[in-house]
Amino acid sequence: MALAGFRPLLGFHSAASSSSRTPFALSSPNKCNWTLPFLPNSDTDRPPPFLVMAEVRTAAAGTPGRGYWRLPHVLTVAGSDSGAGAGIQADIKACGAAGVYCSSVITAVTAQNTIGVQRVCSIDENMVAEQLRSVLSDMQVDVVKTGMLPSAGVIKVLCQNIKEFPVRAVVVDPVMVSTSGDLLSGPTMLTGLQQELLPLADIVTPNLKEASALLGGISLNTIDDMRFAAKSIHEYGVRNVLVKGGDLPNSLDAIDIFYDGMTIELANQYMVLMSMKKLHTVLFEEKTFMSYMDHARMTRNTHGTGCTLASYIAAELAKGFSMLQAVQEAKTFVDSALLHSQDLMIGKGPQGPFHHLFRQQIIPSQKPRFDAKLLLLYAVTDSGMNRKWGRSISEAVEASIEGGATIVQLREKEAEAGEFVEATMECLDICRTSGVPLLINDRIDIALACDADGVHLGQTDMPAGLARKILGPSKIIGVSCKTAEQAQKVYADGADYIGCGGVFPTTTKQDNLTVGLEGLRTVCLASQLPVVAIGGINSGNVQSVMQLGLANLKGVAFVSGLFDKECVATEGRRLRSLLRDSLQAHE
Ligand SMILES: Cc1ncc(COP(=O)(O)OP(=O)(O)O)c(N)n1
Numbered sequence: 295m296a297l298a299g300f301r302p303l304l305g306f307h308s309a310a311s312s313s314s315r316t317p318f319a320l321s322s323p324n325k326c327n328w329t330l331p332f333l334p335n336s337d338t339d340r341p342p343p344f345l346v347m348a349e350v351r352t353a354a355a356g357t358p359g360r361g362y363w364r365l366p367h368v369l370t371v372a373g374s375d376s377g378a379g380a381g382i383q384a385d386i387k388a389c390g391a392a393g394v395y396c397s398s399v400i401t402a403v404t405a406q407n408t409i410g411v412q413r414v415c416s417i418d419e420n421m422v423a424e425q426l427r428s429v430l431s432d433m434q435v436d437v438v439k440t441g442m443l444p445s446a447g448v449i450k451v452l453c454q455n456i457k458e459f460p461v462r463a464v465v466v467d468p469v470m471v472s473t474s475g476d477l478l479s480g481p482t483m484l485t486g487l488q489q490e491l492l493p494l495a496d497i498v499t500p501n502l503k504e505a506s507a508l509l510g511g512i513s514l515n516t517i518d519d520m521r522f523a524a525k526s527i528h529e530y531g532v533r534n535v536l537v538k539g540g541d542l543p544n545s546l547d548a549i550d551i552f553y554d555g556m557t558i559e560l561a562n563q564y565m566v567l568m569s570m571k572k573l574h575t576v577l578f579e580e581k582t583f584m585s586y587m588d589h590a591r592m593t594r595n596t597h598g599t600g601c602t603l604a605s606y607i608a609a610e611l612a613k614g615f616s617m618l619q620a621v622q623e624a625k626t627f628v629d630s631a632l633l634h635s636q637d638l639m640i641g642k643g644p645q646g647p648f649h650h651l652f653r654q655q656i657i658p659s660q661k662p663r664f665d666a667k668l669l670l671l672y673a674v675t676d677s678g679m680n681r682k683w684g685r686s687i688s689e690a691v692e693a694s695i696e697g698g699a700t701i702v703q704l705r706e707k708e709a710e711a712g713e714f715v716e717a718t719m720e721c722l723d724i725c726r727t728s729g730v731p732l733l734i735n736d737r738i739d740i741a742l743a744c745d746a747d748g749v750h751l752g753q754t755d756m757p758a759g760l761a762r763k764i765l766g767p768s769k770i771i772g773v774s775c776k777t778a779e780q781a782q783k784v785y786a787d788g789a790d791y792i793g794c795g796g797v798f799p800t801t802t803k804q805d806n807l808t809v810g811l812e813g814l815r816t817v818c819l820a821s822q823l824p825v826v827a828i829g830g831i832n833s834g835n836v837q838s839v840m841q842l843g844l845a846n847l848k849g850v851a852f853v854s855g856l857f858d859k860e861c862v863a864t865e866g867r868r869l870r871s872l873l874r875d876s877l878q879a880h881e
């Protein structure tokens with residue numbers, strides 16, 4: 295069958311590939327053979343997600359130098375949960391947390407909350423079919439993830455569309471009973487699931503009740519029962535089975551059994567991932583069972599854990615990771631989300647939701663508001679001027695603080711890393727004693743290594759968003775901006791302030807474009823961040839800058855105006871006085 299719509303992603307190959315390290319080879323029109331030729335025994339096997347996404351960049355025809363790019367894409371086929379703790383809402387949030395695009399086909403609408411499910415309204419199978427065709431025929435879907443499928447008819451149209459529009463993987467979360475115990479799907483769905491959908495699936499993730507239902511209602515009360523269930527469900531033709539033991543009787547730990555039918559030879563090399571990355575080797579019996587011991591989170595906020603585990607697995611598969619890696623990452627994500635949300639209070643009932651986007655969350659109390667007053671007298675060092683006046687960088691910094699500098703930046707373009715670290719450590723001692731923040735120009739590595747108070751970045755340096763991820767919420771990040779667009783971008787990226795210049799011509803920074811007072815005004819009016827002016831500013835013209843009366847112009851950065859002077863402290867006091875007078879004139 296022609297693989298209409300199959301697209302090698304991230305350099306992966308179709309069935310023809312001979313590469314032994316290809317995480318999968320397409321063996322039949324709608325399934326991916328998830329063989330694991332290389333064992334995920336170290337992070338080096340996992341390309342970082344941003345690299346994974348970057349690799350999907352493809353040059354747009356006729357647009358040299360620019361390229362369109364696409365995100366790994368999961369399509370969730372599930373029900374809507376009005377409380378947003380589970381269902382397509384959870385799927386979309388989980389994929390967002392994984393950095394993956396998520397489209398949705400709604401199979402049912404439920405009225406539910408933290409107390410339970412009050413009403414279910416199934417969507418007609420023809421409407422489900424229309425939604426499936428709309429997405430699968432137009433948008434490049436990598437992985438389909440299924441949740442609530444309320445009828446055999448819905449399963450039928452789903453299988454038809456998966457066959458017509460092949461994807462890289464199918465993840466089935468056999469939603470029949472919600473964690474609150476409410477029945478979500480009719481019994482007729484069971485046959486369709488067992489005989490039509492599971493043979494197309496790459497993994498199925500039943501909880502104990504669902505595993506029991508899939509096996510005709512047998513009772514499952516022990517880990518051995520779970521092993522038996524995993525192996526039995528595997529015989530329906532699904533490639534991998536993850537039986538979730540969150541509600542295993544008399545068990546303090548949530549144990550999941552992952553079964554992939556792997557031969558014993560490879561299996562012995564597998565490690566078992568314990569939650570929070572503790573690794574243990576376990577004895578393997580005649581087939582491969584991997585137990586994921588996971589500390590039971592003493593929390594009410596477990597609604598949606600099943601959906602989320604499955605959709606996070608789908609997201610990781612869409613990024614190109616192996617099945618085992620995807621399962622491990624999903625386990626870790628859910629574990630971390632539950633930990634983060636254990637005291638979250640949403641709703642009055644016993645089944646609360648958890649916070650899927652906890653990683654993006656910078657709780658206001660965590661991220662200190664940047665005090666813009668720090669920008670008033672901004673000292674930026676220059677090794678050439680230090681040499682000219684025969685002073686060390688620490689002497690220059692000490693003198694600038696004595697002269698009233700409110701913030702200091704080490705701008706050492708020629709310094710080798712070793713001498714830069716040494717200078718930074720010396721200056722940090724001085725700055726910490728005086729309570730003056732010390733920022734590092736360009737070099738995030740130096741700032742991180744020395745625990746400096748932040749960095750100042752240029753437009754060609756690391757993007758502020760990435761710097762924020764590396765430095766965390768408490769460090770100060772400033773960015774050079776010459777235009778309104780740049781100012782708006784860095785605000786979105788989470789910067790704390792903007793350096794705008796050169797306001798006047800300067801010889802300190804080579805080939806610098808002068809923006810003038812008007813350019814400074816433009817950036818200040820566009821910026822939602824506080825701004826510090828820089829470039830050719832000194833005691834002779836500082837007041838002309840501050841008298842622009844721009845509300846978010848909070849100070850001036852000086853290099854030669856402060857450091858190309860015989861006495862830095864004296865010059866600093868002069869500049870500080872002029873700045874204060876200017877600000878008072880506008881208060
Ligand atoms: C406060 C402040 N503003 C601008 C700069 C310019 O930094 P520099 O690294 O010299 O140039 P860009 O790389 O930012 O263009 C600064 N150092 N401080």
Ligand SMILES: Cc1ncsc1CCOP(=O)(O)O
Pocket residue numbers: 794795796797799800801802803806828829830831851852853854855
């Ligand atoms: C770093 C920088 N960014 C824009 S102009 C400039 C140099 C500022 O030096 P000076 O204050 O001596 O003009």
Ligand SMILES: [Mg+2]
Pocket residue numbers: 735736750751752753755
């Ligand atoms: Mg720079």
